[in-house]
Amino acid sequence: MSAADLLAVLITRHLRYDWDEPRLPVNDHLIFSKGHASPLLYSVFKAVGVVSEEELLNGYRRFGQRLEGHPTPVLPWVDVATGSLGQGLPDGVGVALAGKYLERLPYRVWVLCGDSELAEGSIWEAFDKASYYKLSNLIAIADINRLGQRGETDLGWNLEAYARRMAAFGARVLTVDGHDLAAIEKAMTAAEDSSGGQPTVILAKTIKGRGFSEVENKDDWHGKPFPPDMAARAIAELGGVRGIVVRGPRPEPAEPGPVPGIPTTVPRQPNTDARPSAAPPQYEIGKKVATRKAYGDSLVALGARDDRIVVLDGEVSNSTYAFEFAHAYPGRYFEMFIAEQQLVAAATGIAVRGYRTFASTFAAFFTRACDFIRMGAISGVDLRLCGSHAGVEIGADGPSQMALEDLAMMRALHGSTVLYPSDGTSTVALVEAMSRTPGISYLRTTRGGYPGLYPAGDKFPVGGSKVLRSGENDQVALVGAGVTLHEALRAAEILQGEGIAVRVIDCYSVKPVDAGTLTAAAEATGGRIVVAEDHHPEGGLGSAVADALLAAGQQNLHLTHLAVGEMPGSGTGEELLAWAGIDADHIAAAARKLVGG
């Protein structure tokens, strides 16, 4: 009720939207960052005639219905799922980036924010990036109704404080009485003037429960329906039951405008001026290359073939090798600086506009954006994430930089795909596969260089694996991925020297995992399997293997799981792999024990 007047003016006079063609590229966008205001959003849908009274009254928050408790893109007019606060504005930054720099269409992105969520740091990451990228097509409407779920917000009705913060972060702030229709109209008209090159905030002082005097500005009505008698009085006070259909302006047809320069985000020292080749990069068998380098190379080749590939990074592009793409295609690369939440949200918003976005940072730092990735899964967005510098293998930098939980986090997301290549060739194939993979896909790359294992052009389907060594009388199977595959191969050499026949499996697809190859290995070896991973013991590769074997009903299993069970410190990668018990010697010892036992 606090934002109803704001939305009434927006919908009838400013939101340029063809309600019958929600996929029209020139439509404005409307994002409810305060997703719990879904009754208002659905009332808007009712008012413009795309949701029936029947659906609104009987479908809200009900099983099997699309008017969920918080909006999701199950509805065609909803871009992204919201409901975890502080995400709609960062997502809107992504949509606005696409509109300004990629589609170059005159649509605007209107985002309704609550005041409670302005305490989320992600909101300020969003304002920072919106002003850095001069997103004058982004208009936040801040509904300052003073009251959160359990009481007053930390700034209450201190609109001056909000205004100072927003202005300091580069926004143009238009403060209004959020129930003065003329003032709202004036502010929205002003907001549509994008000549200033800034995002705009319509900062609205509002009253929670506005329009029903019994609850106006009162606590304890957050998210609660009125009892029937109160509801009747509320309707009466609001003017009685009415059923009007309103439609606002439709967007004008438009062609993409000229290509604007992206603010200076391209790393200096471009390593080449040559036109990038679309041919997949090739790596020699036996020659060392880091999979993170192959990731960068692969993106460049992919970018040459597909104009819709867009890459983002969180100020570590010279480590993740995303900078290779930035050099090659500066117009399709966005630097998000040290702001991983906004990194993922921008990738989400750009993906909403049909681009194939890849976002990268150190694997450990995707934990910073876990909630955003989770919400991306709920949005059903196709989001490609690459985390470099995984595990103790990174060595001297120490545990803060070592991703040891990332596989668990990424596997647990609905519909996710988790990939972990061991050499250049497989990286090329998996990056290519990601560009065609729906949902959240995650690639884990490794810091150090390791020998090429596969011939150029070899196939690595998602859900597959590679058997690198096998024979008719294998006594034990070694399962690895990434760095531990190389350790498993060294272990196999050791064991072979001792007369133990070993199968080695590259489990590059951690989710979905190749149950068929794993069960075949279990059958062949009497169930003797050693899994080694550079990750904590829970939820990673070992879990994936165990879950698959058990789900397949595999009997007679003798599974040894080697993982990083203690807190690492600094050291060389080699020292730490040994310390963690996941190097060749430990894998060989585990295999020896299984075979002897």
Added chain:
Amino acid sequence: MSAADLLAVLITRHLRYDWDEPRLPVNDHLIFSKGHASPLLYSVFKAVGVVSEEELLNGYRRFGQRLEGHPTPVLPWVDVATGSLGQGLPDGVGVALAGKYLERLPYRVWVLCGDSELAEGSIWEAFDKASYYKLSNLIAIADINRLGQRGETDLGWNLEAYARRMAAFGARVLTVDGHDLAAIEKAMTAAEDSSGGQPTVILAKTIKGRGFSEVENKDDWHGKPFPPDMAARAIAELGGVRGIVVRGPRPEPAEPGPVPGIPTTVPRQPNTDARPSAAPPQYEIGKKVATRKAYGDSLVALGARDDRIVVLDGEVSNSTYAFEFAHAYPGRYFEMFIAEQQLVAAATGIAVRGYRTFASTFAAFFTRACDFIRMGAISGVDLRLCGSHAGVEIGADGPSQMALEDLAMMRALHGSTVLYPSDGTSTVALVEAMSRTPGISYLRTTRGGYPGLYPAGDKFPVGGSKVLRSGENDQVALVGAGVTLHEALRAAEILQGEGIAVRVIDCYSVKPVDAGTLTAAAEATGGRIVVAEDHHPEGGLGSAVADALLAAGQQNLHLTHLAVGEMPGSGTGEELLAWAGIDADHIAAAARKLVGG
């Protein structure tokens, strides 16, 4: 090198610290939020004489040594691990909250921040809370050297922009030339005047590589050592090799000051004025109570027995029931509003000072703070987290509010404990156990009320489980926790009616899990086990059970794992449990199939 002058003045003249007694309660605190400046921190330790030249030169970033790539509390002068940017200042807010409101000691918290990390939203959550809580004992030193890892930061040397932002967020900003020793001295002296009731920022314009002309203000030297010839020239330009020991002021002895009022954060309508009872709350068998309610009740009882219990919540205390503690002990409750990163960081900082902190929000929203919890594990801090409203059981609010990945996330953390009670009595026991559990401990509570299962005072050791039904001829074991335990009990009734003998296990300790009881169940039932959980299939209870059985070498397993395999929408909890296939009927069907097969 950019911050060396700042630290030189701080250490010799302002940091009140007894280097021989790092545990002295009146010591100031020094946190390197820019953890990658560890060479400077360790040089400080060398300069004050607590680290030897030998250790500094030969121990840095080496295996088995304590001078890790990024600082961790392995060193007695380090409060918290840093290295994931934007966390040291939020942690410092926690330490400063403890100093001002709990210990009431005059120590100051000095935090060195880099400029790149000022792009992290968590920094602004920290400034917001620091000003809200009037933390005049918190002094941030912002080292604005313009250059990040891969190029210029988004604000470069725009100190005015930084100053505006910090001031808008309530800080007193003192802008200085970070290489002008007199100006630094003046600013630090001013910062020590805490009468203004604001946090202070010493905003320092600095030059990366300061003191060695070959690299000053140049790109591409981030985190890279000089080659030997350059190093020799750098030392020469800096004045040659020297070895002095400097000591700054020692803290004065102090007694705790008067109890200050906490800004109005206590929810209205306290439900009682009575003095809280230290007796553990009791719940009747068969009577419905929500475990989240029992969490709040338990905290109140615990708080009566232990003055060091401190509780924080992220503006949902009326949902998590943390508000019961807030009513009872307003002086030991901190409202963190909708800022989950700062919520966890504040709990971390307060825990560093020896308090037993509990932090709560919706379980889904702890994903927002995943990186902070991860870093908490690296800090080795004892942190107690309670996530309410887990799984599809919550019903109508929809997927954004449903934690379906939290068990995987929490299990994957090093040294973590994961607990999931099913009734009031077990909640009381587990909250009590958490207060004595080291490391990260996590309690998952449920929205709805379910019947009490256990008599008051029953024991629930961490790592244990409860066998609720068993007999000599059990044909199948049903394993559940939280809501699925109640479904498993209903399933057991159904199956018993069909003549199938069923064992039911309450796996309330998800990590560590009770391997003994599970293997005994597998032995007794011919390996027939059904695990049901209100969580995605990966990394949760099913994984814990599978991992334990396989690690124990259990053979002949027929494990059926029921979990939430699809993306839920809204509905009632009952409808959604059925839809997900984790209700009594589905558990019974799975058991029937195992027994028949």
